[in-house]
Amino acid sequence: MMILQASAGGFGSMLPFLAMIIVIYFFMIRPQMTKQKKEKKFQAEISKGTRVITSSGIHGKIVELHESDNTVTIETGAGKIKFERAAISLDLTNKLNAPAKK
Numbered sequence: 001m002m003i004l005q006a007s008a009g010g011f012g013s014m015l016p017f018l019a020m021i022i023v024i025y026f027f028m029i030r031p032q033m034t035k036q037k038k039e040k041k042f043q044a045e046i047s048k049g050t051r052v053i054t055s056s057g058i059h060g061k062i063v064e065l066h067e068s069d070n071t072v073t074i075e076t077g078a079g080k081i082k083f084e085r086a087a088i089s090l091d092l093t094n095k096l097n098a099p100a101k102k
Contacts, residue, residue: 043085046072051092054083059092 046052050062052074058081060074066082073082 042091043088046085046088046091052088053090053092054087055089056087 046062046065048062048065051060052062053059054074058074058076060076060081062072063075063080064073066072070085071082072085072088073080
């Protein structure tokens with residue numbers, strides 16, 4: 001009888017720890033994983049002529065895609081610059097073509 005009480009108390013003390021792990025998964029880990037999937041999909045769908053912003057804040061238009069080394073060449077006001085695909089953070093083409101809100 002004493003053994004059953006000890007094991008039931010052990011599970012009861014583990015319950016808050018398990019609840020904390022579940023909360024961390026749903027509020028931190030899962031959203032981060034979905035964000036990474038969206039970024040990878042966006043970077044894979046980048047096409048020539050797309051207006052973009054890099055993670056460092058440089059605005060430009062994609063003029064070349066290099067599949068061999070996973071880079072893109074962006075034309076800016078200062079000239080052409082080569083970036084990693086991972087450095088592209090935002091697509092401006094859809095935002096520029098969107099109708100104005102009243």
